[in-house]
Amino acid sequence: MPVYHTLGEIPPKRHTVFRQPDGRLYAEELVSTQGFSGMYSLVYHCHPPTIVKETGTPYSVEPAIARKKHLRHTSLKGFQVSPQPDYLESRKPVLVNSDLQISLAAPQNSMQDYFYKNSQADEIVFIHEGSGLLQTGFGELPFEYGDYLVIPRGTIHRFRFNDTANRLFIVESFSPVRTPKRYRNDQGQLMEHAPYCERDIKRPRHLVTHDEKGEFRILIKKQGLIYPYIYGTHPFDYIGWDGFHYPWGFSIHDFEPVTGRLHQPPPVHQTFEADNFVLCSFCPRKYDYHPQSIPAPYNHSNVDSDEVLYYVDGDFMSRRNVERGQITLHPGGIPHGPHPGAVEKSIGKEATDELAVMIDPFHPLMITEEALKIEDPDYYKSWQEMVE
Numbered sequence: 587m588p589v590y591h592t593l594g595e596i597p598p599k600r601h602t603v604f605r606q607p608d609g610r611l612y613a614e615e616l617v618s619t620q621g622f623s624g625m626y627s628l629v630y631h632c633h634p635p636t637i638v639k640e641t642g643t644p645y646s647v648e649p650a651i652a653r654k655k656h657l658r659h660t661s662l663k664g665f666q667v668s669p670q671p672d673y674l675e676s677r678k679p680v681l682v683n684s685d686l687q688i689s690l691a692a693p694q695n696s697m698q699d700y701f702y703k704n705s706q707a708d709e710i711v712f713i714h715e716g717s718g719l720l721q722t723g724f725g726e727l728p729f730e731y732g733d734y735l736v737i738p739r740g741t742i743h744r745f746r747f748n749d750t751a752n753r754l755f756i757v758e759s760f761s762p763v764r765t766p767k768r769y770r771n772d773q774g775q776l777m778e779h780a781p782y783c784e785r786d787i788k789r790p791r792h793l794v795t796h797d798e799k800g801e802f803r804i805l806i807k808k809q810g811l812i813y814p815y816i817y818g819t820h821p822f823d824y825i826g827w828d829g830f831h832y833p834w835g836f837s838i839h840d841f842e843p844v845t846g847r848l849h850q851p852p853p854v855h856q857t858f859e860a861d862n863f864v865l866c867s868f869c870p871r872k873y874d875y876h877p878q879s880i881p882a883p884y885n886h887s888n889v890d891s892d893e894v895l896y897y898v899d900g901d902f903m904s905r906r907n908v909e910r911g912q913i914t915l916h917p918g919g920i921p922h923g924p925h926p927g928a929v930e931k932s933i934g935k936e937a938t939d940e941l942a943v944m945i946d947p948f949h950p951l952m953i954t955e956e957a958l959k960i961e962d963p964d965y966y967k968s969w970q971e972m973v974e
Contacts, residue, residue: 588736588787588789588830588832588834589774589784589787589789589830590828590829590830591789591790591828591829591830591832592826592827592828592829593724593725593790593791593793593826593827594630594793594795594824594825594826594827595630595825595826596628596630596826596827596828597630600614600628601614604630606632606825612630612631612632612825613630613631613632613633613634613635614628614629614630614631615628615629615630615631615635616628616629617629617740617829617831618831619738619739619740619762619831620762624762625738625762625829625830625831626829626830626831627724627827627828627829627830627831627832628827628828628829629723629824629827630824630825630826630827631819631823631824631825632795632797632819632823632825633797633799633818633819633823634819635819635821637817637818637819638815638816638817638818639801639816639817639818640801640815640816641813641814641815641816642813642814642815642816643814644811644812644813644814645811645812646810646811646812647674647807647810647811647812648810648811649679649682649687649810649954649956650954650955650956651682651952651953651954651955652953652954652955652957652958653952653953654952655950655952656915656917656950656951656952656953657917657919657920658917658966659914659915659916659917659920659922659965659966659968660914660915660917660953660957660961660965660966661912661913661914661915661961661962661965662680662912662913662914662915662957662960662961662962663909663911663912663960663961663962664690664753664755664896664911664912664913664960665753665909665910665911665912666959666960667690667691667692667956667960668692669692669693669694669750669751669752670692670693670694671693671694671695672693672695673691673693673695673696673697673702673745674702674805674812676691676692676693676694677689677690677691677754677756678690678691678956679954679956680913680953680954680956680957680960681894681913681915681951681952681953681954681957682951682952682954683947683949683950683951683952684760684949685759685760685761685860685861685862685863685947685948685949686757686758686759686760686860686862686863686945686947687707687757687758688755688756688757688894688913688945688951689755689756689757689758690753690754690755690756690911690913691752691753691754691756692752692753692754693745693747693752693754694747694750694752695747695750696718696744696745696746696747697744697745697746699803700744700803700804700805701742701743701744701802701803701804701805701821702742702743702744702804702805702806702807703740703741703742703743703804703805703806703807704737704739704740704741704758704807705739705740705806705807705808706739706760706807706808706809707739707758707759707760707807708736708737708738708739708758708759708761708762708763708860709735709736709737709756709757709758709759710734710735710736710737710756710757710759710763710858710865711734711735711737711754711755711756712733712734712735712754712755712756712757712838712896712943713729713730713731713732713733713734713735713752713754714731714753714754714755714898714910714911715731715751715752715753716731716747716748716749716751716752716753716754717729717730717731717747717748717749718745718746718747718748718752719745719746720735720737720743720744720745720746720833720835721743721744721745721746721822722737722741722742722743722744722790722822722832722833723742723821723822723823723824723827724741724790724793724824724827724832724833725789725790725791725792725793725794725832726790726791726792726793726794727788727789727790727791727833727834727835728788729835730837732837732838732839732898732941733788733835733836733837733838734835734836734837734838734857734858735833735834735835736763736833736834736835736836736858737833738762738763738831738832738833741832741833742804742821742822743833753911755896755943757865757945759860759863761860761861761862762860762861763858763859763860764858764859764860765780765858765859766856766857766858766859766864767859769781781841781842781843781844781854781855781857782836782840782841782842782857786836786837786840787834787835787836788834788835788836788837789832789834789835790832790833790834793824793826793827794822795822795823795824795825796820796822796823797820797823798819798820798823799818799819799820800818800819800820801816801817801818802816802817802818802819802820802821803815803816804816804817804821836857838857838867838869838898838941838943839869841855841857841867841869843855843869843870843871845871845872845873845874845875846874846875847874847875847876847879848874848876848879849874849879849880849881849882849883849884850874852866852944852946853866855867855868855869855944862947862948862949863945863946863947863948864945864946865943865944865945866943866944866945866946867942867943867944868895868940868941868942868943868944869940869941870900870937870938870939870940870941871937871938872936872937873932873935873936873937873938880929880932880933881932881933881935881938882924882928882929882931882932883923883924884923885921885922885923885924886921886922886923887920887921888916888917888918888919888920888921888922889918889919890918890948891918891946891947891948892915892916892917892918892946892947892950892951893915893916893918893922893944893945893946894913894914894915894916894944894945894946894947894951895913895914895916895942895943895944896911896912896913896942896943896944896945897909897910897911897912897913897914897942898910898941898942898943899939899940899941900938900939900940900941900942901938901939901940902940902942907968914965915951915953917950917951918950922969923969925968925969926969926970
């Protein structure tokens, strides 16, 4: 949950006369969520944000489901997703349910001739490889390796990449993405025990007002379709804005891990929450300091949720043959745990340099056809003891 922020010029009171230098009124827009009860910002445009010149034929980007029901430990080799020139076409959904969609992307080019808006999902875009600039009407947000970019639903945006080598892990959430409630006090401020604070939140800067008329292509996603729109004014024509609804960033490298005498459970690594899933960050940290502690995670039966791990970097002592960009899915209903030999090997270890993103969804995930293209079919056998 971001803090109050403002950029550009705004009037002293909302819903009051605010004129441009030529005497015309700026066009005020309330961007609100959950009706009028959720996060919102007030935006001031050079032109009304309603000038549509043309609408095109919508086309489907609905994930093709390969397995609706699934009970087998699964691994996907994420870096086998082939790079593609276009940002939207590069996004490949691999795990989905009614609450979220998880996609992998390897875009080579910046968004040159269009803008994008997801009208019904917040997006968390994790930058695994690459750097650049997220451009919106709210301002510019530079990004680099390790950044989570939280793009609220309804935000028109454009990615500018610095080069062609980009790898993204994308989560679309059909409920608002928030900081965990237990980290916040009654006033919404992140408390002292939280693993990050407001200083760590990256907010938009350098608002550039594009007071332009013409033809501007905006691709709008809703209910599995992309709707092509041509607007008559530039979507980044903000002269100013204020509020709580805006894109923001947070670096996984700024997450401060919680450690203890004994192995700490995944909730201490929680970074974001939504209505039916949580997202955690596993970061380099000191291991447990009880003299008899076992640093390796214990076997765990997922009863109420699936577990997804996206491996970013470092050495994962609980797993064999882990690759960067690999995804493991341990579905609810069967136990999982460290690979053979990992528990004994972990004893006496003092630290880990692992870096990973974990998602626990509370409803089962379905596997897409895109996922089958990069699946390791033998992963479920990896707990078998090694035979000499």
